[in-house]
Amino acid sequence: MINIRRASAIGAAVTATACAAVALAPAAVAAEPAAQRATAAPKAAAAQYNGVCGSGYAVVNSAQIGSKGSVFLTYNSATGKNCVVTIRTNPGTAVHMTASLGFASPTTRVTDTGYFTTYAGPVYLDARGLCVTWRGEISGEVAGKNGTNCGTLAANR
Numbered sequence: 001m002i003n004i005r006r007a008s009a010i011g012a013a014v015t016a017t018a019c020a021a022v023a024l025a026p027a028a029v030a031a032e033p034a035a036q037r038a039t040a041a042p043k044a045a046a047a048q049y050n051g052v053c054g055s056g057y058a059v060v061n062s063a064q065i066g067s068k069g070s071v072f073l074t075y076n077s078a079t080g081k082n083c084v085v086t087i088r089t090n091p092g093t094a095v096h097m098t099a100s101l102g103f104a105s106p107t108t109r110v111t112d113t114g115y116f117t118t119y120a121g122p123v124y125l126d127a128r129g130l131c132v133t134w135r136g137e138i139s140g141e142v143a144g145k146n147g148t149n150c151g152t153l154a155a156n157r
Helices: 002-031 034-039
Strands: 058-065 069-076 081-088 095-103 108-116 119-126 131-138 141-150
Touching: 058 131, 058 141, 069 131, 069 141, 081 095, 081 131, 108 119, 119 131
Parallel strands: 095 119
Antiparallel strands: 058 069, 069 081, 081 119, 095 108, 095 131, 131 141
């Protein structure tokens, strides 16, 4: 009989503790400032470089194209070539996309444009020691930079 009373007392204590925890939980959430809850919303994930330029290419610059994706400028120090690829954050139905790479002077541009499900490009240009212009476009939204990447990776920082 004593064991039953002990078990009942332990069960009652556990139940009381659990009820108290449940009762206090909504108060703790309500006490959190609204500003903190608002800033805790998840950000749209940026597209990640997919390595499509090939081995030896490292990302030297990138730009987010709104929430639609990103454009990546890569460089291969062994070959002296730059490569640009535009990548969608959420691949799906084919949309108009562009990957473009060129020089401001002399005017030279290589472009891959069309309707793609995942990425546009890669496009390549031998650019050792030269400044390049690069851009990407997804469904009318554009990002990139003009003449900011010159020569080596060290010069771009």
